[in-house]
Amino acid sequence: MKTQLYINGLFILFFMGLITTSCNTGTKKVTENNIKFDSIHVEKTYHMLESPDNPNCNLQIEFIYPVKYTNKDILQKIQQQFVVSYFGDTYEKDTPQEAAEHYTQDYLKAYKELESDFKEELKKDKDQPVGAWFSYYEMSSNDIVYNENDILSYTVNMENYTGGAHGAHSHMNHVLNLKNGEPITEEDIFIENFQDNLSQILVDQITEQNKMENPKELENAGFFSIDEIFPNGNFLVDSTGITYTFNEYEIAAYVVGVINVHLSFDKIKHLLKQESPISPLIGN
Template sequence: MKKQTVMLLVVLISMSNFLLSCGNNMNKHTGMFEFDSIQVNETVHLFSDTAKPACNLIVNFTYISQSSDSLIKDSLNKYFIATSLGNNYKDLTPKEAVKQYTDSYIREYREDLEPAFLQDQKDTRKEDGTDIDAWYSYYKYVSSHIQFYEGNLLIYRCRYEEYTGGAQGIYKTNYLNLNLKTMAPIHLDDLFVSNYKEALTDLLWNQLMADNRVTTHQELEEMGYCSTGNLEPTENFYISKEGLTFHYNVYEITPYIMGAVDITIPYDMMQHLLNDEAYIIKEIRG
């Protein structure tokens, strides 16, 4: 009898540990997502003539392919599509969205540029024989991926590059922080106390000065910072275990030659500004 009781106790403990382990795994990755990606690499010439200029579209779109909850999967994929491809495509499936985005890019390239190319080719060569093909060679790159996925937080990152003729192209990176408990994007107002912007702006200036080893705003401005826009908190940020990183794309606060700027503020520096609802930060900090 005693032996049977001991064996039963061992079985119960083992089952408890197993269930606890499953529960921890569920909590660690809300939604139990599996991810996949859709790739496009398509080159199309004006008038379908390989001797004419072309556009090149490259897409690498990451989406949720499997989840423990199909409603969560579909809702998040809408956010992914809107962030990467635009709101016009968010009600489509990932494959439909990428297909229509590709078709639209190619159609607009041809419709917009074919008439202008014929006229420019005629006028320019009549004047001086200049080759204008480079003006009509377009390029677009869209690549998204999961930057962070743990607990109730998922961070989605999308990189864009585009060239539409001229001296240089343009590029940018956008971040989307998603609260998997509320199924909604996380905004600065969700993390900070009211009237936080002025104090947070001061922290951004201070951190930027520290990053560049200067002590005044004027020194930063002489380097080129804030020559194209004011330094203020941006919604284009991402959450990490160490702090919040604010990402400023080209031309937002710096000229093209300086590139994009990241400013990371550690949590210890802004603890007094975080509100009581910023539980998502407490979770990932452990």
């Protein structure tokens, strides 16, 4: 009797094992990247002509950057990508610390060059306030969005004001392949001639997000021509799909703001290469 129960128990365990194996077929593997980060914080304020009564500029930097990775050569390439994407090509040979310092110096220097114009404005009409047009600010940061399966997705956020009716905002996305330290582009993950099909999917998704039935209705809600909506290379990758970001004035009026369009892998699977850096994220 005990022998029969033991055999039945083995059969049940074997059967459950088959079910488990069957359920795991085609699932995504999740492997956290072995990369460590540090951050640099900068906050600087300078008043015109060094007088606290005059307009000022304010610079705020919250910069996250990689400091440790298993492959030191790849780490160096990734650090350079972070520096360039955040501060610009001018600082590509700088370390993260040098880039933050040099960028701060250059920002303050550029602002001080406005002091002669400020003096001239004061001479024109001392009763007319000119402070608002010379009160500048810039706030920047970057966020790690996805950090698994040898894929690193992050966003660089920028808000600044240099006079005028309102400030400007931008969000620039970046995806890196940690196997080689190189950026992942649309051409790396999509099949040839994907643009037209992906454009239509983007338009349809934006229409759905705005709870509209006809894409043409978007043009009555602050969007420009729907024919101008196409993949712009400004995308993120995570475990659920690809997210495109369209910044102010790119496909719609300023009042519409920044537009994020998330496309699940199911919606775009037919446009993805079978073998690409992001293949491990996609279920069979």
